[in-house]
Amino acid sequence: MDRAFTVLAAALLAIALAGLAVAAVAAPPARTATDTMAAADHAAKALRDADQFALISGRGNAHACQAGFESLRHAALRGKALDQLTLGALYLHGRDCGSFHLARNDHEASLYLAHAAIQGRLLAMPALAELDARRGRALQANVWALAYLHYAVPAQQNTGYPASLLHRTLGMLSQTQNKQVLADANAFILRYNAGIEAGQQQMLAKLQRHAACRIQLVHRHPHATLWQPSVLRIHPMHRALVLYLVAFGRDGHVHKLAPVFAVPQWRYAQRFRVIAENRRVEPAPACGRALRWALLPVELDNHRYRITGRT
Structure with missing residues (x-):
């Protein structure tokens, strides 16, 4: 009887220890003060x-x-x-x-x-x-x-x-x-x-x-024609610089966008926001941030635009 009891107790103890080991492995590490x-x-x-x-x-x-x-x-x-x-x-x-x-x-x-x-x-x-x-x-x-x-x-x-x-x-x-x-x-x-x-x-x-988390445009130097003028001529009205604040998601698509400034006239900020809205950057699923923020300058020049490289 005593021997049987001893064997049963040892078995129960082994099961308990195994459960504790599994719990220790499964439990997430304790958060430190730094975390x-x-x-x-x-x-x-x-x-x-x-x-x-x-x-x-x-x-x-x-x-x-x-x-x-x-x-x-x-x-x-x-x-x-x-x-x-x-x-x-x-x-x-x-x-x-x-x-x-x-x-x-x-x-x-x-x-x-x-x-x-x-x-x-x-x-x-x-x-x-x-x-x-x-x-x-x-x-x-x-x-x-x-x-x-x-x-x-x-x-x-x-x-x-x-x-x-x-x-x-x-x-x-x-x-x-x-x-x-x-x-x-x-x-x-x-x-x-x-x-x-x-x-x-x-x-x-x-x-x-x-x-x-680096912001890298899918196309480093994108250019596109905005519209085709009936008469090809340079006009100061068609030259401007707009700076947008953009939040890119982990998938590389624009999630939020707002104009910061536009020169020489503010009206360019709304008129050409579609250029910035359609930008794509390299995805960053491992970034750890829901959104990556960046300043995106768009330069307009005689019916064409380009994304400038320096802010």
């Missing part, structure tokens, strides 16, 4: 992204838009160049979002865009050139236009929107200013070149660190 903080940061960033998109798109309630503005402003004041570019662009055009109203403010736009530009956010340069042209500041407008041509245009080709911008701003100069502008542009580049190049390198390094 919990990372998850909280990820959730907070997703909320900030949603609030900022609500503000930029103008399709949110007042609470979300106010929160988006405050988070952008806080980051911009801390020196974040991307947020400075975005906030400056919002001030450039103004934004209505529910009952939240951000009035156009040339001074604030110039301040934030200039800080973004000298940290390597190149698309702030044409926005500043257009802003200074609108304010009648011909010399400053030309310096920004020449700087944009120097940094952002491959081989400094004087074509397309940059050529149109430079042509319009040069036409504003007096004879004295015309002689001065190249010296001023060279002085600007000499003074800020290190910071601009460093900013570009930092953006490249960030892309390399997050290779799994």
